[in-house]
Amino acid sequence: MSDEQNKDTLTQTQAENPAETGTLSEKAADTAAASTTSETATPEKAKPTPAAKPAAAQAPADPKPATPEAPTEAKPATPEAAPADPKPATPEATAAAKPAPAKKAPPPPDPRALAAKEIAEKLKQSLVSALGEASVEETGAAHFKPMVRIRKEDWATAVELLRTHPEWKLNYLELMAGTDYKDYIEVVIYLQSIELGHFLCLKTRTDREEAKLPSLVSSHAGVNWEEREIYDLLGVNFTNHPDLRRIMMWDEFKGHPLRKDYSEWD
C-alpha cells in the first residue's frame, strides 16, 4: 500500500469524518464552545457584579440560557452549601484594585454557580428516582461545575447508572482524585458526557479509619490505576477492584504519603 493512499484515507477522515462519531462530537464541540466563559470578556473582576458575567459556564446541556432568570431567583445562596462559591471575593484581589471597604455585604451569588446548582439538582432527581432519597447527600457547585455528593454505598451503582442514563450519558471520566480532609477522605471524579456535553463533578466520602469504597473499574476501565494510586497514597480500599496493589510506592512501603498526618519518620 502506498503512502499516498494512506494519506488520502486520513485526510478524508478529516474532511468528512465518520458519520456517527463525527456528528456527535461536533455537536458536543458546538455546545461546549457556545457555553464557554470568555475570560477576557469579563472586565473588573474584583467587583461583585456577577449579573454582567455570561452565565451557564459549564452547563452546556442547559437548554435555555440561565442568565435572565438566575439572578431573579436570588436564592439566599447558603455559603456552606456552596464550598466553591468564593467567599467575599478574593480579599487581596479587591485590595489590589482599590482600597477595600472594611466590611462588605456578601456578594450576590454568581449566576454561573446558580446554573451549576440547578443542574446538580436535576442530577440529584435522576439519582433519587433510581436509588432512593438517601443516595444523594449534597448538591452544589464546585467552581461553577455541578457537584453531587453520593452516599458511598451507592457510589459504583450511581456512576454506572449515570454512564448509561439517557439524560446524562456520562461516559468519559476525566479526573479522579482523592483528598484527605482530616475527618474523612473524599474521592472526586469529573465526568464528561461526550454526546450531551455535560461536565460535572461527583463526590463521595469515606471515614479515614478503614477507608473503603466500591470500585468503579467495571464502569470506567481507566480508573484502575487511579484507584490504585489512591489506595497507595491515601489508603482507601476499593472493593471489587481487580488488582489492588501499590502503584507508585514499593510493596513493602508503610503508610500513605498523601494523608495529612503522614510523617516520613514513622
Added chain:
Amino acid sequence: MSSLLENTNIREEEMILNVGPQHPSTHGVFRLVVKLDAETIVEAEPVIGYLHRGTEKLAEDLQYTQIIPYTDRLDYLSAMLNNYALCRTVEEALDLEIPERAEHLRVIVMELNRIGSHLLAVGSYLLDLGAMSPFLYVFQEREQIVQLLNEISGARLTYNYMRVGGVKWDAPPGWLDRVREFLPFMKERIKMYDKLITGNEIFVDRTRKIGIYDTEKALSYGLSGINLRSTGFKWDLRRNKPYSIYDRFDFEIPVGQTGDCFDRYYLHILEMEQSVRIVEQAVAQIPSSGAILGKVPKMIRVPAGEYYTGIEGSRGELGFYIVSDGKDKPYRLKIRKPSFVNLQILPELLRGQSMANLIAILGAIDIVLGEVDG
C-alpha cells in the same frame, strides 16, 4: 539405537520476560513484565513508579509560583504546557485577566513546545522500530525550537516560563522575527518527514493494523489526545473547551481512521502542521508591546474551594485539580497526567500480539515517564 529426535519431548511452557526498567525503548524507567507463550504475549503487566518524586505531596508545602518549576519535570518534553496548565487553574480560580501580549506569547511558546515534543515522539518511535536516521534528523529542528525557547525563558528544557497572570519574560528583541523565519523551514521539514517516514513501506507495514482499539474502548479507558483522536473521534480541548485565545485561531483537528499505531504516528505529523499554523497566526496577531503580567496580587491566595481545568497537552488532557483552604499553598494538588492514564490500555493492546509488536505498540502510545510516575 533410537534416534535422538524420537525420544525428545519438547517442553512447552510459558516464559516470563522482563522488559526494562532500563530498556532504551521504554523512554525512561518503565518496566514491563511479559508472559510469553513462544512468541505470543499472553499477559503483560506494566510496573511503574521508578521515577515517582511525589510532586503532588511536595506541592502542598509550596506556594503556587514555587510549584511551577516542579511541573517542568513532569512531562519534560513539553514543560511549557505543564506550566500553563497549572497557571491556568490558578487563574481561573482567581478570575484573573491575562494581558493580550502574554496570551499570545503563551500560545506561541506552547505550540512551539508541542512541535518539539511531537518531533521527538516521532523520532524516538522510529528509533524504537529500528530506523536510526529520523531520530537524528528531528534533532535539527528540535534544536532550533529549543534555542528559541532558551532565548525567551533562559532554559533549554525546564523553562519555568509561565507565571500566574502572564509570563515571566517578554520576548527579547528580534525573537518574534526568528520565530517567523523558523516557520517556513519547519513546514518544509514536516513535508520531508512525511515523505521520508510515511513513504517508508517497511515502517507502514510495521505499524498498520497493530494495536487497534475503537472509540468506545478509548473513552472507557479515559484516553485523550492523539490516542483518542486516532480512533476517528474529534476531541481536542483547544476546540471542545476552548481556553486561552485558541478560539481566535484557524486550525484543523486531524483525526485518524482505524485507531492503529500508524494513525497515532501520522497524527503527530498532521498536528505539527496545525501547530505551525497556530504559531503563524499568533505571531501575526501579537500586539507589538504591552504588559506581560496581569494584575496579580503579591501573595497569590486561591479562594477556598476546589478547581479543575484541563488543557490539551501534547500527550492528551493535562489537568490540575486544586483544593484550596484559602491559603497561599494548595491543600491538595492532583495532576491529571495524560501519559499515566493513556498507558493503562497497554496490557489490553498487548494481549495476543507477537513479542516483536510490543515496542511498536508501546512506542505509539507515546509516554513520558516523568509524567507517568509524577
